[in-house]
Amino acid sequence: MKEAGDPAASGGQVPSSVEHVDGRVSRAQRLRAQRRQQVRQAARRLFAQRGYHDTSIQDILQEAGIARGTFYLHFDSKRAVFDDLVDDFLDRIRSMVRRVDTSPGAPPPLVQIEQNLSRVMDVLSSDRDMTRILLHLAQGLDKDCDAKVADFYDRVLLLLGGALEQGQRMGLLRPCDSRVVAQAALGSLKEVVLHWIVRRDSAREEVEHVIREILRFALEGLFR
Amino acid sequence: MKEAGDPAASGGQVPSSVEHVDGRVSRAQRLRAQRRQQVRQAARRLFAQRGYHDTSIQDILQEAGIARGTFYLHFDSKRAVFDDLVDDFLDRIRSMVRRVDTSPGAPPPLVQIEQNLSRVMDVLSSDRDMTRILLHLAQGLDKDCDAKVADFYDRVLLLLGGALEQGQRMGLLRPCDSRVVAQAALGSLKEVVLHWIVRRDSAREEVEHVIREILRFALEGLFR
Amino acid sequence: MKEAGDPAASGGQVPSSVEHVDGRVSRAQRLRAQRRQQVRQAARRLFAQRGYHDTSIQDILQEAGIARGTFYLHFDSKRAVFDDLVDDFLDRIRSMVRRVDTSPGAPPPLVQIEQNLSRVMDVLSSDRDMTRILLHLAQGLDKDCDAKVADFYDRVLLLLGGALEQGQRMGLLRPCDSRVVAQAALGSLKEVVLHWIVRRDSAREEVEHVIREILRFALEGLFR
Amino acid sequence: MKEAGDPAASGGQVPSSVEHVDGRVSRAQRLRAQRRQQVRQAARRLFAQRGYHDTSIQDILQEAGIARGTFYLHFDSKRAVFDDLVDDFLDRIRSMVRRVDTSPGAPPPLVQIEQNLSRVMDVLSSDRDMTRILLHLAQGLDKDCDAKVADFYDRVLLLLGGALEQGQRMGLLRPCDSRVVAQAALGSLKEVVLHWIVRRDSAREEVEHVIREILRFALEGLFR
DNA sequence: GATGAATGAGTCTTCATTCAT
DNA sequence: TATGAATGAAGACTCATTCAT
Numbered sequence: 062m063k064e065a066g067d068p069a070a071s072g073g074q075v076p077s078s079v080e081h082v083d084g085r086v087s088r089a090q091r092l093r094a095q096r097r098q099q100v101r102q103a104a105r106r107l108f109a110q111r112g113y114h115d116t117s118i119q120d121i122l123q124e125a126g127i128a129r130g131t132f133y134l135h136f137d138s139k140r141a142v143f144d145d146l147v148d149d150f151l152d153r154i155r156s157m158v159r160r161v162d163t164s165p166g167a168p169p170p171l172v173q174i175e176q177n178l179s180r181v182m183d184v185l186s187s188d189r190d191m192t193r194i195l196l197h198l199a200q201g202l203d204k205d206c207d208a209k210v211a212d213f214y215d216r217v218l219l220l221l222g223g224a225l226e227q228g229q230r231m232g233l234l235r236p237c238d239s240r241v242v243a244q245a246a247l248g249s250l251k252e253v254v255l256h257w258i259v260r261r262d263s264a265r266e267e268v269e270h271v272i273r274e275i276l277r278f279a280l281e282g283l284f285r
Numbered sequence: 286m287k288e289a290g291d292p293a294a295s296g297g298q299v300p301s302s303v304e305h306v307d308g309r310v311s312r313a314q315r316l317r318a319q320r321r322q323q324v325r326q327a328a329r330r331l332f333a334q335r336g337y338h339d340t341s342i343q344d345i346l347q348e349a350g351i352a353r354g355t356f357y358l359h360f361d362s363k364r365a366v367f368d369d370l371v372d373d374f375l376d377r378i379r380s381m382v383r384r385v386d387t388s389p390g391a392p393p394p395l396v397q398i399e400q401n402l403s404r405v406m407d408v409l410s411s412d413r414d415m416t417r418i419l420l421h422l423a424q425g426l427d428k429d430c431d432a433k434v435a436d437f438y439d440r441v442l443l444l445l446g447g448a449l450e451q452g453q454r455m456g457l458l459r460p461c462d463s464r465v466v467a468q469a470a471l472g473s474l475k476e477v478v479l480h481w482i483v484r485r486d487s488a489r490e491e492v493e494h495v496i497r498e499i500l501r502f503a504l505e506g507l508f509r
Numbered sequence: 510m511k512e513a514g515d516p517a518a519s520g521g522q523v524p525s526s527v528e529h530v531d532g533r534v535s536r537a538q539r540l541r542a543q544r545r546q547q548v549r550q551a552a553r554r555l556f557a558q559r560g561y562h563d564t565s566i567q568d569i570l571q572e573a574g575i576a577r578g579t580f581y582l583h584f585d586s587k588r589a590v591f592d593d594l595v596d597d598f599l600d601r602i603r604s605m606v607r608r609v610d611t612s613p614g615a616p617p618p619l620v621q622i623e624q625n626l627s628r629v630m631d632v633l634s635s636d637r638d639m640t641r642i643l644l645h646l647a648q649g650l651d652k653d654c655d656a657k658v659a660d661f662y663d664r665v666l667l668l669l670g671g672a673l674e675q676g677q678r679m680g681l682l683r684p685c686d687s688r689v690v691a692q693a694a695l696g697s698l699k700e701v702v703l704h705w706i707v708r709r710d711s712a713r714e715e716v717e718h719v720i721r722e723i724l725r726f727a728l729e730g731l732f733r
Numbered sequence: 734m735k736e737a738g739d740p741a742a743s744g745g746q747v748p749s750s751v752e753h754v755d756g757r758v759s760r761a762q763r764l765r766a767q768r769r770q771q772v773r774q775a776a777r778r779l780f781a782q783r784g785y786h787d788t789s790i791q792d793i794l795q796e797a798g799i800a801r802g803t804f805y806l807h808f809d810s811k812r813a814v815f816d817d818l819v820d821d822f823l824d825r826i827r828s829m830v831r832r833v834d835t836s837p838g839a840p841p842p843l844v845q846i847e848q849n850l851s852r853v854m855d856v857l858s859s860d861r862d863m864t865r866i867l868l869h870l871a872q873g874l875d876k877d878c879d880a881k882v883a884d885f886y887d888r889v890l891l892l893l894g895g896a897l898e899q900g901q902r903m904g905l906l907r908p909c910d911s912r913v914v915a916q917a918a919l920g921s922l923k924e925v926v927l928h929w930i931v932r933r934d935s936a937r938e939e940v941e942h943v944i945r946e947i948l949r950f951a952l953e954g955l956f957r
Numbered sequence: 958g959a960t961g962a963a964t965g966a967g968t969c970t971t972c973a974t975t976c977a978t
Numbered sequence: 979t980a981t982g983a984a985t986g987a988a989g990a991c992t993c994a995t996t997c998a999t
Contacts, residue, residue: 089958092958093958096958112425112426112427113425114338115427117992117993117994118993118994118995119993119994127959127960128959128960128961129960129961129962129994129995129996130958130959130960130961130996130997131958131959131960131961133994133995133996134958134959138994138995139993139994139995197424197425197431198425200420200421201336201337201421201422201425202336203336203339207421225507228507234507235505235507237498237501237502237507238494238495238498241477241494241495241498241499241502242498242499242502242507244473244476244477244480245473245476245477245498245499245502245503246473247476248472248473248474248475248476248477248479249468249469249470249472249473249476250472251472251475251476252468252469252471252472252473252475253465253468253469253472256468270462271462271465274461274462274465274466274469275465275466275469277461278461278465278466278469278503278506279469279502279506279507280506280507281459281506282502282503282504282505282506282507283449283452283458283459283461283466283503283504283506284457284458284459284504284505313978313981313982313983316983317983320983320984341967341968341969342968342969342970343967343968343969351984351985352984352985352986353969353970353971353985353986353987354970354971354972354983354984354985354986355983355984355985357969357970357971357972358982358983358984362969362970363968363969537979540979541979544979560873560874560875561873562786563875565971565972565973566972566973566974567972567973575980575981576980576981576982577974577975577981577982577983578975578976578979578980578981578982579979579980579981581973581974581975582979582980586973586974587972587973587974645872645873645879646873648868648869649784649785649869649870649873650784651784651787655869673955676955681956682955682956683953683955683956685946685949685950685955686942686943686946689925689943689946689947689950690946690947690950690955692921692924692925692928693921693924693925693946693947693950693951694921695924696920696921696922696923696924696925697916697917697918697920697921698920699920699923699924700916700917700919700920700923701913701916701917701920703920704916718910719910719913722909722910722913722914722917723913723914723917725909726909726913726914726917726951726954727917727950727954727955728954728955728956729907729954729956730950730951730952730953730954730955731897731900731906731907731909731914731951731952731954732905732906732907732952732953761960761961761962761999764962765962768962768963789988789989789990790989790990790991791988791989791990799963799964800963800964800965801964801965801966801990801991801992802962802963802964802965802991802992802993803962803963803964804991805990805991805992805993806961806962806963810990810991811990811991
């Protein structure tokens with residue numbers, strides 16, 4: 062489970078005068094990052110389980126096995142941990158998506174799309190807690206968070222909509238309202254993830270069956 | 286708008302004496318119901334706007350223009366209003382759905398489905414605040430609430446899945462994993478509602494265009 | 510069970526012009542007194558059972574079967590009912606005590622004392638709820654009430670102490686610190702009443718056995 | 734003064750790291766105990782003065798000079814302080830009572846009883862507030878508290894009754910209903926304590942005079 | 958860095974009392 | 979006189995955050 066993007070750990074001010082022995086500072090940084098991870102993991106588990114509001118700082122401290130003050134040494138507030146978790150997770154998802162390459166010689170667009178989907182599903186599967194948080198809690202927490210998540214989905218929709226339009230231009234897809242269909246596709250995905258990844262912890266093959274089903278559903282529809 | 290389950294109304298002090306002037310008691314009951322509505326409306330607006338946790342009882346009092354005690358005269362707790370709102374809304378949605386009639390002479394199933402969809406969309410459109418609450422807040426509030434909403438959606442999925450299987454048996458639809466496709470359809474719907482009803486307050490025609498688009502998407506798919 | 514001293518009922522302003530038919534006003538007064546009694550009885554039962562603070566006005570209304578406003582038509586406050594009950598009860602007890610008659614030809618002092626005691630015990634037995642209230646709740650409610658009850662007991666102590674000193678002067682009793690002994694006697698009585706009247710609802714004979722036991726205890730002591 | 738049952742102290746966060754400076758932890762514990770005492774003392778004073786219900790948490794905070802949260806750091810609720818105070822006081826009283834030793838060579842039983850009495854009176858004298866609370870407030874607060882206090886007195890009565898029966902068997906005391914007489918004795922004691930210790934803050938000699946008086950009263954009675 | 962006692966603003970809820978009908 | 983909806987002051991308790999050690 063990757064834990065990228067800890068700005069405080071990497072960007073901290075390192076007083077050079079103190080670095081007597083090479084490696085001392087880096088050891089401190091490593092410890093600091095460890096602590097941070099400890100907190101993040103505890104918070105993630107609890108947020109996913111009980112929700113944001115029903116998780117108290119006290120709960121996190123207990124779960125992480127640290128003291129109150131220590132928490133505030135690493136995060137500014139309870140909300141900061143939440144944001145950190147969400148930002149990181151969104152980044153991880155974003156980084157899984159490759160733009161569809163339409164140059165000659167590249168794999169067929171459909172294959173590329175399925176690969177994107179598959180990579181994203183892998184990330185979601187590997188962190189069910191965060192997936193649950195993203196789908197259940199992140200919306201409705203507060204204007205700021207709503208905006209962030211909405212922005213994320215908007216970008217996804219733009220991507221999907223673009224792909225649809227490209228498909229139409231290429232004569233692969235029938236004409237349709239690309240915005241609406243992109244939304245429908247995104248919604249399908251969310252719902253299916255909720256059921257197969259968050260609620261049941263489905264095995265890889267099962268998830269792949271589900272992916273194929275909704276892809277076929279999206280492409281061929283239900284008739285006949 | 287139905288006003289179910291008012292404990293105070295049923296358990297309240299019933300005047301043992303004779304109803305002096307005809308209509309005096311019924312007027313009191315009407316006023317009582319009005320007050321209740323006043324509170325519900327205030328709470329609904331605020332919950333939709335700020336979320337459950339960021340709405341204090343104080344906010345509701347202010348919005349409704351009543352005193353603290355008055356609130357508790359009509360509802361047991363902040364949570365009770367929320368539950369009341371959600372329960373009532375779910376009931377309203379449920380009541381819009383008619384089982385598809387496959388007897389000879391009945392309208393084609395597809396038409397019936399579209400009518401169902403249209404009636405549900407009307408309810409959702411007519412109460413954007415509650416739609417927003419249902420889609421954003423009700424999940425992730427609390428185990429109890431989660432269970433209630435999950436149960437609602439589960440019933441919807443059963444309905445959809447059943448319809449799909451029937452369509453398959455009737456040779457109208459191609460074979461597919463009805464559970465997965467039902468989820469996909471539900472997800473599409475949710476997402477589309479979120480965009481066109483909750484975010485933008487789309488006009489009726491716009492909504493109908495959207496309905497047609499996702500129905501066609503679901504039935505014909507994207508190819509060709 | 511006597512219900513004396515309702516100032517509002519007896520002292521109420523009666524507009525003479527209204528008294529069309531003789532007896533109309535008195536009927537109103539009777540009804541008023543009845544209502545008052547209704548409230549008193551409900552309150553007494555509840556105060557005895559649950560204590561003053563754990564009895565709400567709502568409880569009293571329910572028990573008495575009247576409406577909120579009606580309560581305040583008869584009593585100024587919750588506390589006023591309590592005071593009314595206690596005052597009345599203390600009066601009833603006081604009225605049972607006759608000063609010991611030492612004139613020649615009168616019954617022996619000891620017999621008079623036992624008669625006093627017996628009459629008081631009858632009152633206590635006949636209203637266990639008020640006895641419980643007096644012994645358990647009236648002390649410690651509040652400065653005012655404490656003062657009232659303390660004043661009552663002080664008068665009792667003065668009476669007892671006077672009797673003791675008289676007995677000493679008459680050569681019947683041995684010299685002793687009359688104040689202390691009066692207190693001891695009062696305390697014995699209270700405790701015994703608590704056990705035999707409040708906790709168990711002892712029959713008359715049992716109570717008389719108890720009276721004889723503590724009288725003998727007080728007079729003869731335990732030695733030999 | 735014993736400080737039993739501090740849930741926060743035992744369940745608190747125990748520093749997992751090494752105790753850097755010898756005594757640092759124990760100093761923290763000492764400070765913690767001090768705070769607790771501070772709260773207890775403030776609460777005791779106020780409960781004794783104004784009663785349980787007329788003392789608000791706010792009052793206690795003011796009197797103790799601490800903040801709201803600090804109170805709840807040491808006690809679960811207002812009621813918890815009260816219970817803690819009463820439990821501790823009852824324990825202190827109980828611990829003063831030694832079973833009467835009737836083996837040959839032991840001091841005469843009467844002397845032992847007087848010593849017990851004297852020790853108990855010392856405890857009561859040394860904490861007038863708690864004595865007042867025990868005699869005035871603890872009864873009538875609540876079923877739970879009533880039961881606790883009643884149980885305490887029941888044990889005292891058992892002890893006294895047993896002593897009386899032993900005295901009778903040894904031929905020292907005349908036959909009597911030991912239960913009734915034990916109650917009378919307990920009641921005498923309570924009343925006398927109320928007057929001489931709670932109301933007036935009598936000096937030691939005065940209290941001893943009172944003890945002697947009621948002992949003589951109990952043993953020799955009043956006749957002659 | 959790590960600790961955890963202290964803080965106090967903020968929240969929900971109760972309930973005695975008032976008053977228009 | 980009787981009613982009961984409305985009131986709002988007052989209460990207990992929580993919990994994210996700070997800071998001295």
